[in-house]
Amino acid sequence: MDADIRLTVDGELHELTVDTRTTLLDLLRERLGNTSPKKGCDHGQCGACTVILDGERALLCLALAVAHDGAEITTANGLAPEGELHPVQQAFLDHDAFQCGYCTPGQVCSAVGLLSEVDRGWPSHATADLTSDPELSDAEVSERMSGNLCRCAAYATITPAVQQAGGAR
Amino acid sequence: MKPFAFARPGSVAEAVREVSAEPNAVFLGGGTNLVDHLKLGVARPDLVVDVRTLTSRETTDTADGGLLVGAAVSNSELAADRRVREHYPVLAQALLAGANGQLRNLATVGGNPLQRTRCVYFQDVTTACNKREPGSGCAAVGGYTRYHAVLGVPAALPDATAADTCIATHPSDMAVALAALDAVVHVLGPQGARTLPFRELHRLPGDDPSRDTVLGHGDLVTAIELPPLPMAARSTYRKVRDRASYAFALVSVAAALDVDGDTVRDVRLALGGVAHVPWRATRAEEVLRGGPATEHAFRAAAEAELAAAQPQPGVDGGNGFKIPLLTRTITATLRDLTEGATS
Structure with missing residues (x-):
């Protein structure tokens, strides 16, 4: 069964007719040719499909396209103007925060989202005092990035990359 | 995935009417559990009614000093709420102990307590499961039971072939905090609005493990109320x-x-x-x-x-x-x- 939706992806508006079963992940990759979000597990367990959805980091594989009519999505492709790097992307390069790179677009979007959350004082499981504003300690970054798996295990360089980007805000 | 019709009505009342009128209809909140179940074949609805943008996304102070949390408030938003962090830290900590940042941003306060068990047999449609397919038995008995129940189960070892056997656990962290806080669930159903104590929302398997809660078909959680509790x-x-x-x-x-x-x-x-x-x-x-x-x-x-x-x-x-x-x-x-x- 089909439905009509409008989506803004990396600044570009799309008007689409979609099967109600289509996830945003499949829509972006298969219909719009945007392969920046990756299909790792397709069950909300790996974080490879993380994007910024209506201002917050979210997984595309568990989002039905039809339920997000009117949404604005920013993928890792759209974080910076063409030919430029977002500070988080630059920090990942500076720290060699990847090996194969498959999880990297999701890692980058997750880092962008968490820095915004920290800016707003959102706590995490690693925040000892819930009434205080969190700092970007190693424990905070690890906890907040726990939804992004890296099978190459680049975690030891991802953490300082996120901290560098956080410090550059 | 089985085909399904999709509706986003104009009001919660209309959403309740639409689900009530279709026996094989479900409500969709954040979708973090339901969409996975659609893929796995665990959920096979004919109609999905989206309520994520219909219920309230506000947390308001109540007259008696508690909080009323709209069903569409995200787990992240509630965990970050300064009132919750100060007056109900157990709830903020439970929310933050669940899932990850991306999932908490999608997940809703109304949907979280209604998520289904993560029993691997429930999620695997090739195995026997009284919760997923009533009367089929329980493949968890004698299987991988690391994540299964030890309380609220019969004193005798369960019978894997019996229709009432279920040793699944409820997976929500938030729900444990809400049970401790004597929260109140606000429900809109086919017969109108009502409230019930959170502690009475979930049920033991009894003779029907397929039912996780006492809610009837068409009952929609519209808000969760936290009573004042200085302690x-x-x-x-x-x-x-x-x-x-x-x-x-x-x-x-x-x-x-x-x-x-x-x-x-x-x-x-x-x-x-x-x-x-x-x-x-x-x-x-x-x-x-x-x-x-x-x-x-x-x-x-x-x-x-x-x-x-x-x-x-x-x-x-x-x-x-x-x-x-x-x-x-x-x-x-x-x-x-x-x-x-x-x-």
């Missing part, structure tokens, strides 16, 4: 799991403690990862109230609560480890709250 300012949630982050609870403890000198004036205690429902530890609370606030007394209360616990054997060694683990976790959680009182 909750000294409360905490402790989750024990196989990884430091992003894993379901083996056991968890939500506790609030009110100590007067060396005496327990009042206490709230609920347990997660150990039963078909978020388990309010009323027996332990009775033992604790009016008694000494000592580690010895905390351990005795935990043991009283767990006296009827029934470990499940399994190919993975079973889940008997949960009983000493829970005893220690309850004791340590209450002790930590006591130490907080004197520092």
Whole structure:
């Protein structure tokens, strides 16, 4: 069964007719040719499909396209103007925060989202005092990035990359 | 995935009418559990009615000093709410112990308590499961039972072929905190609006493991109310799991403690990862109230609560480890709250 939706992806508006079963992940990759979000597990367990959805980091594989009519999505492709790097992307390069790179677009979007959350004082499981504003300690970054798996295990360089980007805000 | 019709009505009342009129219809909130079940074939609805943008996304102060949390508030937003962090830390901690940042941004307060068990047999449509397919039996019995129940299960070992067997656990962390806080669920159903105590929302398998809650078809959770509970300012949630982050609870403890000198004036205690429902530890609370606030007394209360616990054997060694683990976790959680009182 089909439905009509409008989506803004990396600044570009799309008007689409979609099967109600289509996830945003499949829509972006298969219909719009945007392969920046990756299909790792397709069950909300790996974080490879993380994007910024209506201002917050979210997984595309568990989002039905039809339920997000009117949404604005920013993928890792759209974080910076063409030919430029977002500070988080630059920090990942500076720290060699990847090996194969498959999880990297999701890692980058997750880092962008968490820095915004920290800016707003959102706590995490690693925040000892819930009434205080969190700092970007190693424990905070690890906890907040726990939804992004890296099978190459680049975690030891991802953490300082996120901290560098956080410090550059 | 089986085809389904999709609707986003203009109001919650209309959404309730649409679901009530279609026997095989479901509500869609954040979708973090339902969309996965659509893919796995665990959920096969004919109609999906989206309520994520219909229910309230506000958390408001109530006249008596509590909070009313709209069903569409995200888990992240509620955990970040300064009122929750200050007055109900057990709830903020439980929310933050669940899932990860991306999922908490999608997940809703109304949907979270209604998520289904993560029993691997429930999620695998090739195996027997009375919850997914009533009457088919329970493949979990004697299987991998590390994440299964020890409380609220029959004293005798369950029969894998019986239609009423289910040893699944409820997976929500938030629900454990809500059970401890005596939260109230606001429901809009085909017969109108009503409220019910959160502790009465979930049900033990009984003779129908397919029903997780007492809600009827077409009943929509519109809000969760937190009553004022001054003692909750000294409360905490402790989750024990196989990884430091992003894993379901083996056991968890939500506790609030009110100590007067060396005496327990009042206490709230609920347990997660150990039963078909978020388990309010009323027996332990009775033992604790009016008694000494000592580690010895905390351990005795935990043991009283767990006296009827029934470990499940399994190919993975079973889940008997949960009983000493829970005893220690309850004791340590209450002790930590006591130490907080004197520092």
